[in-house]
Amino acid sequence: MRASDRAYSVLREQIIDGELAPGTLLAEVEQSSRLGVSRTPLREALSRLAADGLVAAHSGRGLVVTDVPLTRIAELFEVRSALEEQAARLAARRRDPAVFEGLQRELRQAHELLDNGDPVRHEYYELVARLDAAIDDAVQNPLLVSTLAGVRTHVARIRRLSHDDPERLREAAREHLMIVDAIVDGSESLAAHATQLHLYRSLKNILGSMERNPQ
Structure with a gap:
């Protein structure tokens, strides 16, 4: 490097x-x-x-x-939702099933760990990062991927300021598994809907966390 x-x-x-x-x-x-x-x-x-x-x-x-753009959280999620939902659709259409079947198995295990009260936060976030990378590879659209990467960078900073909630992590694991299940099945509409649901709940959690724990 x-x-x-x-x-x-x-x-x-x-x-x-x-x-x-x-x-x-x-x-x-x-x-x-x-x-x-x-x-x-x-x-x-x-x-x-x-x-x-x-x-x-x-x-x-x-x-x-730079400051974390807290006042622009809703704007960031509006853009992120549009891009992520389209990426999920394209991934379901163009995916290599074997790649997502492997992630599917890992997410099922992560889901079990989270349900057993072991949040393994860093390992879970690394798994989600690999899921994002697999979706990015599957969409075969460099412009979409590069635009989405910029949005994710700022969302990651905002997420770090919110406080991890074990129950929310378990919900997120289930939501990510729904996304992967839809991609494995090649269902574009379900992949987009599962992504929309996940981002809606993520935004709601971040805003709620910041309201409870002002910076």
Whole structure:
């Protein structure tokens, strides 16, 4: 992996996870030393993060981590819903059944773990990320995928600010399994409907969590 790609990946993950909080100054000398890269690849990484909307220039201070767009949650989900539902339709139409059958088996196991009271949050989120990647590959539409990736980045930051609810995680596991079941069966309408239901409930949960736990 190139130094700039490595720096981008680490910084992006730290921003999304909240390790680098909104307003954090990303000074070149400090970040180059911390990440073990020279300033040229760091600048390339920061440029990509700026294009993602994760960092921005601020009042002569240099680049800082941007605020999480809490006031735009509904807007983000409107765009995300349109894109994700279409992606699910296309995945059901163009999928490799074997790929989604494997994910189906994993989601059934994850569902059982969650029902048994073991949230395994990181493992579950990694599984969902692999599901997203499989859907992206199946749609065979690079423009749709790249647009969706930008929206997911900001949604991931918002999700990290909401508090994990074990019951909601169990519901989400069931919803993801419904999506995969529909894709395996090749049902475009059911895949889109299951996706719509999942995103509706996700938005409702995020808004409820933030209302209960204001930042």
